[in-house]
Amino acid sequence: MSIADRFAERLPGGDAGLVVAVLLGLYLVYVLSGEIIGFELRGQLNSIATLTFYVAVFAMLALALNLHWGYTGLFNIGVVGFMAVGIYVLALVSKPVYEPGGAAQVGGLGLPLIVGVVAGMAAAALLGLVIALPALRLRADYLAIVTIAMSEIVRFTFLSSTFQEFQLFGKRVGFGGGSGLILDYRDPLAALFGAVGLWDPYLGVVAATEAVVPRNPKPVVDGLVWGVLLLVVVAGYFWLLKRTGESPFGRVLKAIREDEMVANSLGKDTNGFKIKSFMLGCALMGLAGILWYVGQGAVTPNTFRPRITFFVWIALIIGGAGSNTGSILGGALFAGLLYQGPRYLKSVIEELFPGAAAPNSFGPAVSPLISGGDPLPFVWYTLDNVRQLQLVIMGLVLIWLMHNRPDGLLGHRKESAASIDLMTRTASTAEDAGGQGGDEDA
């Protein structure tokens, strides 16, 4: 690991440089895999757009979870519930009003998308408050139980036929139940660029790229632009949470994480701080859920199973809880290597070893190994099922991390919780200090 550390130290730009370097490394790996698989330019651009998308959403979610767990020590394993509330409330608010004969079974309130985004975040934050009020008074593990239960309650609520369709402000709205909800509002990119009057210029740019990407370049360019926008949002998350952490507020959060009793005995209303921190994180999770699913055309409740929560946790653990830079790195590495990686790995290996035929089931895969000592069928079989083995790989990575890098890839970091550099004193007093007692000043 020391090689990695030294490499990190030599990078220009400190943490930002590290993040950029990791992203570029991931892109390089993906482009090379794409070359091996034989993607054309269009395929390459699409794979980069997809990678960027997942890097960004997992970075956002890991950052938000870092506020809960890394800063405040709140054990939230209901991340996916807040994401679901975010996107569903957005749908409720921003879907067009119901019209009989349309494709959608139910409508929405027909308000602009931005209103939906704000409403979705507010709803996630409010749900956070509702959970926090009783649960934060309990010990940390109980919050975990309550949050995971909540995320399942949310999923079942959206699944239930009771809320499939109902009247709100005289309009026919609903959550669509198990058959899902068509997100038939205006395309988010169009809404965004339209709001600032740039939609026509954007279409012009898209048309111009036809020279590079022949035949209908719009989906490709849209994907790339959306990815870039999400990275900008990640930067916004980072900025917000860095400021939150590097402040007296963040200091109290850190103290609560370490020993809530101490913070309380020093006159800090710890419940208040915990609730604020929890609500902010929930709102950010809601926004991340919105940005993940807003452009997907439709959502179904069963997308929001707890496994997504645990994906976010793995991302946070990879990067190291407590560090915002680590959260982004963890999100990027998780998305690139563990979430998207196995599928690419399989394609790459299939391309590299075209003759390899994987057995159809476990028996034929293992029997040559036992009878004739031929491991190849088993290897091909394993690789053929690498998608299914994804969770196993994640588990192995977690175990390795726990043993070797329990503080995350970045190791134990000193990210000072103050708005100023605490070691720097004003010039005049520093002299005094030298004269008085600071004999061993480091």
Add this chain to the structure above:
Amino acid sequence: MRDRRARDDDGPTGAGVGGDADLRPDGSGTRSEGADVDTRETPGGAGSPIAGGGVSLDAEYPLVVSDLVKSFGGITAVDGASFRVERGSLTGLIGPNGAGKSTTFNLITGVHAPDSGTVTFNGEEITGLEPHQVANRGLVRTFQIARELKEMTVLENMMLAPKGQVGERLWRSVTPGVRGGVIEQERELLERVWETLEFFEIDHLAEEFAGNLSGGQRKLLELARALLTDPDMLLLDEPFAGVNPTLEARLLDHVHELKDRGYTFLLVEHDMDLIMENCEHVVVLHQGRVLTEGTPAEVRDDEEVIEAYLGGSV
């Protein structure tokens, strides 16, 4: 809300929650009686960095505990304890194991709510308030087992303590334009923090994680941290347990010096000799009640005390 206003009405030290006014290192509290302002001296001779608290009421007894009762299940830990602590004194609270000392502490500081009885601080009833509310009134405690915040540096530990930090409001710390005020206040606080660290001679540890400190250094850190909240009175729960003799002497020196500046101390301690040599008033708890109280000499010669401690064999 109520506690803030009440503190503000208290007079000069009420500024403690106001924000800017209390950030000056020197105490500006007007002493209304006994305790003399001139006793303030730091090792460096400069204005005291830590006399920010001081005395705010005429009352001679800032802490009055009356008829406290607390039982856990069938066990009555505190059974009608009543005592008071004189302003500017170093009062010792002693008693054999299980006498109810720690529970009494927890009842005073709001960790537990008493079943009955009252706690009054600076003329105001604080029974059953939350720990942070008690602390904000100027009654701050340290813990028996030093509870430093391990993964925070000594500086962060110290910066946490001061009251009335505007940056503890989330929007203030985050919103562009407003954050300038937060940074400015942090600078002033940092100055005070460094002076306090120097006073306790732990400034060379400033950047260490608190978890890396030795037991004695942690106790110093805890005392220093408690002082930064501008308390009127400090409750020390066995501050000398597990501290080596050199550090113990240093810690005691600091306590005496702070006492001379007008701080009031209530000290829970096992070591009888230490109590006898340093406290001017001793309260003896036994089986949840006050067995006797008085000067160390009086207490030492008290038959009942000897009996309580030694099981009546002497």
